[in-house]
Amino acid sequence: MLQAEQILQERYQVQRQLGNNGIRQTWLATDLQASDAENSLVVVKLLAFGGTVQWDDLKLFEREAQILKQLNHPRIPRYIDYFCIDDRTLWFGLVQEYIPGESLKEQLIVSKRFTEKRVRKIAIEVLNILMHLHELNPGVLHRDIKPSNLIWGEDNHIYLVDFGAVQDKAAKEGVTFTIVGTYGYAPMEQFGGRAVPASDLYALGATLIHLLTGISPCDLPQQDLRLQFTERVNLSPSFISWLQKLTEPAPEQRFASASQALNALKSGLAVKSAKNQLLPLKEVTNNSGCGINNYTETVPEEILGWNWGAFLLPWLWLWTNQVWFGLFCFVPQIGWIMAIALGAKGNEWAWKSRQWRSIEHFKAHQRGWAIAGVLIGAPISIALWTWALTALKSAL
Known part of the structure; x- marks a missing residue:
């Protein structure tokens, strides 16, 4: 039995056990x-x-080592070493970079609350990792995405760990691989010995649903093999339809690739979750006219940040973005305070104040105002400040 402080290969001094599933020790x-x-x-x-x-x-363990050795991605722990110890018991060891942080499973155990905004961030980061894996030649399938294998790092990024079920060649019809996966997260085709890129997408969708509901997908009710979760969450309709398509029972009815799933999520358009159709429905990403004081409306994380157009041209920006609260910028005593407020909160207020076709439509509109602000607003502001300082000096 391995003990704390024991040194392996005259190099690795073990500190504490992280896990033991009966077959592997970590x-x-x-x-x-x-x-x-x-x-x-x-x-x-x-x-x-x-x-x-x-x-x-043993084959899976060796395959994990071989594939990790070839991977190079900032959100996948770096491979360090692989060794064998023949000391009465034949031990095989795999050494990887340690990622400081907590697994999403640990956060669920302590009843961590996952908002739609937080889950969207997780989805985007995991999809970027899957795009890298699936687009390798040959493609790499993780086959065991679940909360315990996603680490929320201390740097506030998501890391994908535990490649013990990884598959290093593209799945083909009729080809049977070693059956792996975790019940509730793995799709049906995977337990039939077949895995495709859409299998990882299903596991991601089931994981996200677990984070949002706090209930393991294997404990959620099903109808026609579809997870029934909508009554347990308060989400935007477009995000619900996106999750439903991600977890379609038939792989051909899910998104075809991680990049397609990511584009659909970022576009903010609702999708049909049946018959393999990706169609824009009624725009529901932004509840138009809900008002800047509506705290139930979800604001996409990717649009948040400083708005240069609103800061540099507040007198004009407010009209096309319908942020009428910005009219206070015309009041001399507080105009400069309002300009700063618009710069800091303009994106959020504009998102809630008028209708946008998509996130990209919103970004393009604000980008245009930012350019106008730099080319027109900045020179005007400099001229006004120069005039004000000159007038102040003359008065003194």
Whole structure:
């Protein structure tokens, strides 16, 4: 039995056990040969061959090491080492970079509340990782996306870990691979021995639904094999339809790729979740006219930030964006305060004040105002400040 402080390969000093599923042990360890002491923590996965461990388990373990060695992505733990120890028991070890943070499963256990905004951020980051994996040649399928395999890092980014079920070649019709996955998150075709890129998308969708409802997908009711979750959440209709399409039972009715799913999510258009159709429905991303004081309307995270057009040209910007609160910028005593407020909150207020066809439509509109602000508003502001300072000096 492995003990804390024990040194493996004269290099890795194990600190504490992170997990043990009966087949694999996962330990936090210190790399004694690390050049940077501050980043010397690593994760060591161990597989003891024999007993209940089968050849398929060993094949998956070796496959994980081989594929991780070839991967290079900032949101996937870096491969460090692979070794074998023959000490009465045959041990196989895999060493990876340690990602400081918490798994989404740990956050669920302590009843962490996941808002639509937070879940959208998770979805976007995971989809970017999946785009990288699926578009490799040959493509790589993770096949075990679930809350415990997604780490919310201390840098506020999502990391995809545990490639123990990874598949390193494109699935083909009629080809049977080792059956892996976690019940509730893995789609039906995966338990039939077939995995495709859309299989990872289903697992992502089931994971997101778990985060939003707090209920494991295997405990949610189903109708025609579809997860029934809409009555347990308060989400924008477009996001609900996006999740429903992501978790369609038939893989051909889901999004065809991670990039298509990402584009649909960012566009803000609702999608039909049946018959493999991706169609714009009635615009529901923004509840037009809901008002800037409406706190139930979801504002997409990607549009938040400073609005230069509203800051530099507040007197003109407010008309096309219908932010009537900005009329206070015409009041001399508080005009400059209002300009700062519009710069800081303009994106949020504009999103809630008028109808937008999509997020891209909104961004293009604000980008135009930012350019106008720099070319027109900035020179006017400089001229006005110069005149005001000159007048002040003359008065004194």
